[in-house]
Each structure stands twice: as C-alpha cells, then as structure tokens.
Amino acid sequence: MYGYIKGIVTEINTNNIILECNNIGYLINVANPYTYKEGESYTVYLYNHIRDDEYALYGFKKIEDKEMFLKLINVKGLGPKTALPMFGLGSTAGIIDAIERENILYLKKFPKVGDKLARQIILDLKGKLAVDNEVVSYDEELADVLSGLGYKINDIKKVLPKITSDLSLEEKVKEALKLMLK
Numbered sequence: 001m002y003g004y005i006k007g008i009v010t011e012i013n014t015n016n017i018i019l020e021c022n023n024i025g026y027l028i029n030v031a032n033p034y035t036y037k038e039g040e041s042y043t044v045y046l047y048n049h050i051r052d053d054e055y056a057l058y059g060f061k062k063i064e065d066k067e068m069f070l071k072l073i074n075v076k077g078l079g080p081k082t083a084l085p086m087f088g089l090g091s092t093a094g095i096i097d098a099i100e101r102e103n104i105l106y107l108k109k110f111p112k113v114g115d116k117l118a119r120q121i122i123l124d125l126k127g128k129l130a131v132d133n134e135v136v137s138y139d140e141e142l143a144d145v146l147s148g149l150g151y152k153i154n155d156i157k158k159v160l161p162k163i164t165s166d167l168s169l170e171e172k173v174k175e176a177l178k179l180m181l182k
Contacts, residue, residue: 002046002057006148009036017059019044028059029080031088035061043144047073049080058084063143063153068092068129075117075124082112096129142172151180 005028007021012033018025019042028044036042044059045066058080060066065087072083072095086095089110098106099122107118142163146156159179163172 001048004043004045004147005059006041006043008041009038012036012038017044019059026057028057029084030059031065031084031086043147047080056080060087062092064092068095071125071129072121075121077117077120078113082110082117086110086113099125099129100127102126141169142176145169145173146176146180149177155180 005019005021005026007019007026009017010020010025011018015033016027016029017033017036018027020026028046030036030044042061044061045063046060047058047066047069049056049058058069060069069080069083069087072078072086073080090098090106094106097103102122104115104118104122107113107121108115113121143153143156143160146159147153156176159176162179163175167175
C-alpha cells in the first residue's frame with residue numbers, strides 16, 4: 001500500500017498522469033489531470049486498488065480528498081471508477097454538505113450516480129463524516145513541507161489552525177516546528 005509519492009509529472013492524459021519518482025513512471029488515475037503541469041513536482045496521495053483483473057493507482061492532491069474517496073468506495077455499489085470523477089466536478093466539502101443535507105440532486109450530477117446510488121451514499125455516510133471547520137484554512141504548501149520533514153498528517157492537522165496565516169512560508173515552518181516539539 002502506498003501513502004503518497006513525490007515526483008515530477010512527465011505526461012498528462014485524459015484520465016491519468018504519469019508521475020516520475022526515482023526513474024520510475026507511475027500511471028496514476030486522477031479526477032482532473034489538467035490541474036497538473038508537465039515538468040512540475042507534486043506530492044500525490046495514493047490509493048492502491050487491487051482486484052483479480054485490475055491493479056490501479058488513484059491519486060489526489062489533498063489528503064482530505066483521499067480520505068473522502070476511501071469512505072465513498074466503501075458505499076455499496078460505488079467503486080473507484082465512479083467515485084473518482086466526483087472530485088473533478090465537485091469538492092470534498094460540497095460532497096459532505098450534500099450527504100449531510102440529503103441533497104440527492106447534487107449527488108446525481110456526477111457521472112454514473114443515479115437516484116438509487118445517491119440514496120445509498122446518503123444512507124451509508126450521513127452523520128459519519130466529520131466536518132472540521134478548522135481544516136478549511138488548510139495551508140497545503142506548509143503541510144507538504146511538514147510532511148516532507150517526516151511528520152504525520154494527523155499531527156500536522158492539529159498544528160495548522162494555530163499558525164498565523166500572514167507569515168511567510170519560512171516563518172510558518174519555524175512556528176509549526178516549535179508547536180510540534182511541544
């Protein structure tokens with residue numbers, strides 16, 4: 001199982017990207033490949049999907065999207081190929097809001113999600129999704145730096161809301177490290 005891969009995007013296709021890390025090109029299915037740029041470095045959070053006839057990687061720019069994806073694919077009748085496009089057309093916050101408000105019309109706007117599947121998503125996930133308002137001001141760049149230094153995502157999430165947003169990245173990292181050591 002992979003947690004994430006840091007590498008350079010070498011190719012962009014209609015449904016996936018190829019991310020090169022240590023001279024190996026990983027084909028990663030992503031919701032919207034055109035949000036990536038060739039030649040740029042990214043951290044992609046991964047889900048490794050293994051079946052008898054399939055071995056695939058699904059990637060996300062944000063850890064929150066990956067966590068939501070994992071919850072969605074546990075819904076009866078909703079696999080990774082149906083769940084992934086939901087992140088290209090909607091956001092994690094929008095999906096959570098639709099589930100909590102039982103907004104079937106919002107869920108039906110996604111490909112291959114009909115009335116029956118939308119109701120199943122709501123039935124399985126309503127009330128089970130933690131809405132953390134503090135993570136809305138999530139500083140992705142800072143989180144990537146701290147993750148690169150070896151800190152765990154859960155520890156990073158606890159520290160991020162305590163950091164002043166008007167500081168430079170270097171100052172934010174110093175403040176975060178002070179808080180991590182406490």
